[in-house]
Amino acid sequence: EAISSIPSTGIGLKKISAGRIEGLKNDLYFGNIFKHPPVGEKEDRLKEVIDQINALEEEKLTNRKIKIAAKALRFVAENAKKILLLTYRLIKRRLSAAYLYFKPKLLGLCRRLLEKIKNLASQAYNKLKSVSFFAAASGKLAASKNAFWEKLRGITPPFLKNISPKSRLIIAGALVFLILAGATTATFIKKSREEQNIKYYGTLLEAAQKAAGEADIAQIYQNDEKTKDLVRTALNNTEKIIKSGYFVKEAEALKEKALGQMDKLEGILRIAAPNKIVDFGSNSSNIQTCGLLLLNKNLYSYNSQNNAIYRYSLTKKTSEIVAVSSQNIGHLKIAEVVSDKIVFYTDLPAIAVYDPAKNELKNSAIKFGADENDVIDLGGFGNNIYLLNKTDNEIYKHSAVLNGFANGVKWLAPLKTQFLTGLEKKEPLINPVSLAIDGNIYVLQNGGILKFQRGYKKEFSSPSTLIPFEGATKLFTAADEKNIYVLDPRNKRVLIISKLGKIVKQIISEKFDNLIDLAVSPKEKELYLLNGTSVFEIIL
DSSP: HHHHOOOHHHHHHHTTTTHHHHHHHHHHHHHGGGGSSOOHHHHHHHHHHHHHHHHHHHHHHHHHHHHHHHHHHHHHHTTHHHHHHHHHHHHHHHHHHHHHHHHHHHHHHHHHHHHHHHHHHHHHHHHHTTTTTHHHHHHHHHHHHHHHHHHHHHHGGGGGGTOOHHHHHHHHHHHHHHHHHHHHHHHHHHHHHHHHHHHHHHHHHHHHHHHHHHHHHHHHHOOOHHHHHHHHHHHHHHHHHHHSSSSSHHHHHHHHHHHHHHHHHHTEOSSOOOEEEEEETTTTSSOOOOOOETTEEEEEETTTTTTOEEEEEOOOOOOOEEEEOOOOOOOOOEEEEETEEEEETTTTTEEEETTTTTTEEEEEEEETTTTOOOOOEEEEEEEEEEEEETTTTTTEOOOEEEEEOOOOOOOOOOOHHHHHHHHHHHOSSSSSEEEEEEEEEEEEEEEEEEEETTEEEEEEOOOOOOOOOTTTOOEETTTTOSSEEEEEGGEEEEEETTTTOOEEEEOOOOOOOOOOEEOOGGOOEEEEEEEEEEEEEEEO
16 A cells, blocks of 8 residues: 555655655554565566655755855845954954054064164173274274264254154064065065966967968968968967967967968978988188079089089089189189080179080170179170179170170160050069079069060069068079069078969978079979088989
8 A cells, every 4th residue: 555655757756745744754664564575576566666765855855955055145245244344353353452462562572672683782892992903992992883873873864863662673574574565565566467478378389280270271261371371360369479478389380280281282392311312621721602593404503702603413413522623813702604615704793604515714894884793693685794783783685796795785774664664663573683584584673573575574473471481582483484583581481482482392401501503304303402512412
């Protein structure tokens, strides 16, 4: 009867009154049911009922505790103001009592300490007086001491004169308090700044992470310009964070990710150990190489200090110093391959031509214009040479003649003619750096490339890179080559750009620590880089 009278569900069981539960428990535990225990399903049901009753009692006990706690919390919430006020008064009362208790003890301690110091000083002074040397001067010292204290009293502020010991102690305590307060304030300000920095650089890190994430999405949709902007933002933020010293580990990891995005976006090839094929420095000590040229499967470099010409055979894999005379030609400054010969511009100024077939270096007839006195680069096309002059931002063309080169003529169209064409509204060249010729002339300046045809500027989209090539020093191309090559020593890289102005590849290496010049093999299969006195070979 006890088992059958209990509802079969937990919901029904919860509705049973406490008295009913107690009665059921008595029936179950103390009734005759255990004299005739149930078996089978009834036994299982009996155990289930007992477990349910125990759980219900525990739940009701918990609810009762919660109600008591809630009542206490409600009381605290409703009387919080009163409690705080009472707490404040209690603390104040205790502190006042402590002050009144310790004040006389502290004053007495200070008096005893000062008296002890005075006694020790007097003892030391009396002992020193017994020394013969000191005894002779003790009178003077005493007089000086008295005079010193008189002067000190004279400069003592009025409010400190004749001050009582008690007041002195209070002033000393106030000074100690001010010092402690100042130190506490400084610590607080430092902590506040620290918290501000953590918050600022944390926000900066979140912005960098967001930019890197959005760059991934933009790259999927091939939105290159947006991707570049986002990666640039991520890199700039991570650089600031790393310099600050906050969140360095997270920023460095994010920077690596952003660099990976940049590499993929801009075709960057990073080379840890480029192949070094020759070191011209092994031919002699303390040499200075100034350029690199490729002619008939030989690489040439030269030393402007002593006019030595170095040659490396790509077929024989051997290097040597070319034995030629360089008397009366000046120091070699700039060089370019023109019609199977190497043409040098020297500091006289003059033009010298090296003929590998004859192994001969000699002067070539030429006349320079009055303003043609600051040549910074040399290019060749056909048998003619073109000199880039920095003084007047001009290109001078010298046509080949029987015994050398004709007088230079300004190659760029006059500024007035440029205006009439509507192609250019400013000076064609401003601080040029280098030129390269393939029929058109390309000029490197201000981290960009300009294209000219027959003296007129033509439309050319200079590529935009995440890391600008404002420090680039050398431009190279040829009529039979598809690409333009830019040497960027500042960023330890070479940029390969199509003649439509698109980035083809960027080659970067930490080993490119002193890039000077470059040369490219026919059909653009190999790239040669002069780094210091060494030459690296890069397979394209």
